[in-house]
Amino acid sequence: DTAVSQTPKYLVTQMGNDKSIKCEQNLGHDTMYWYKQDSKKFLKIMFSYNNKELIINETVPNRFSPKSPDKAHLNLHINSLELGDSAVYFCASSQEPVPAYGYTFGSGTRLTVV
């Protein structure tokens, strides 16, 4: 299936741990994104990469570090996890031009920090 796939789907971890979320797309898109959805469903962009180059870096704690080894993958590493990091994290990808096509989203990773 052509899609944006994220792993893991659920992640429960203790405060202070370091964890990674992986994202892969096989749509041939050049641009990938990470969004955070809080408990009230509000969506906020965190990062965007275009062909392995960082193009959007919103105000996010530097404990969050994206890595894009190639244009089909965008991973999110989080150091020293805090309770406030609990959320659903969505990966997305887009083809150009974005105004014509929008994004394709993954199914999300629900992160719970205890």
Place this chain on the structure above:
Amino acid sequence: GDSVTQMEGPVTLSEEACLTINCTYTATGYPSLFWYVQYPGEGLQLLLKATKADDKGSNKGFEATYRKETTSFHLEKGSVQVSDSAVYFCALVTGGGNKLTFGTGTQLKVEL
């Protein structure tokens, strides 16, 4: 900066009722407008879009018209079903940009 304002939810309707979810926007330039739907436990799916003024996007019985004069993109459906229960997000991106700006989402509950 760009912003999207949606009506607060939850919106609760009986099956076969008419639906309108209001969305207004503020943007520099001429944005493209989108509606995304998020079913419980799932990611966001593109429902419909419109890329210029007076365009009407439609899909699965839903429709929305890009109204430049009122800066609005209201989502409508003539007869909702229980399976339409989800959270609906209005979003925009301005020309030449990559960043989708979302509204806060409106939860729709449809009951028998």
